[in-house]
Amino acid sequence: MKNLIKKIFNQLDLSIKKKKYLDKNDIAFLHIGKTGGTQIMNIFSKINNFDFKIYKFSHDINLCDISTKNDYFFSIRKPETRFFSAFYSRLRKGQPRIYSEWSEVEKLSFKNFQSANELAESIYLSDDKGKKARIAITGIGHMKKNQADWFDNFSFLINRPPLFIIRKEHFISDITTLFKILNINLNVKDLIDKDPKTSHKNDYLDVEPLSELAIKNLNNWYAKDNFFYEICSDWINKKNY
DSSP states (O other): OHHHHHHHHHHHHHHHHHOBOOOTTOEEEEOOTTSSHHHHHHHHTTOOSOSOOEEEOOTTOOGGGBOTTSEEEEEEOOHHHHHHHHHHHHHTTTTTTOOOOOOHHHHHHHHHOSSHHHHHHHTTOSSHHHHHHHHHHTTSTTTTSOGGGGSSOTTHHHHSOOSOEEEGGGHHHHHHHHHHHTTOOSOHHHHOOOOHHHHTOOOOTTSOOOOHHHHHHHHHHTHHHHHHHHHHHHHHHHHOO
């Protein structure tokens, strides 16, 4: 009984420490991995003389960890391209911008699969390779967590709507809309960082693209995220900014 009580209090203490409280005017950027967050923060780092600050949180911070007193926004990306980017980001161990060593699962996964396409095509195989593929996709950083997992449920768009949502596929236009909401009279294109290292942008021209089978498999695997992307896009379109 004493051990159980101690465990409960430890979990409560951890929850309190994880809760993020900002100053009243500060705006939280809920950072979903592999959705353009580095480039977004590079853009906002060049903006000064406003009565608010933008704070980017680490990937382990969910919406429920951020105080309801603060406005927030976040970015999203189509699941198949997020998967593709996540595979090669972890294959490079985050380089060149950062360095993060592989986990044991990642080490084994990249030994078994040399490309994102090979992994995606193997997800639903019934043999040993299929099992290894399912272990890989649930163990490699970024791709193992759905974008929807940063939220308790989809009702947040009604109960706690964001200032705006930035889609990686509509990067310029969506940030331009966010600028309008924040009364920032600047051209987004003038603020974009062209350095691939600092913007965390990589060239995939020489990389095997995703096949029709790979995309089909990923759409099935990430069905929840496809629905999440769809309802977020519907929410954006209904705003008519």
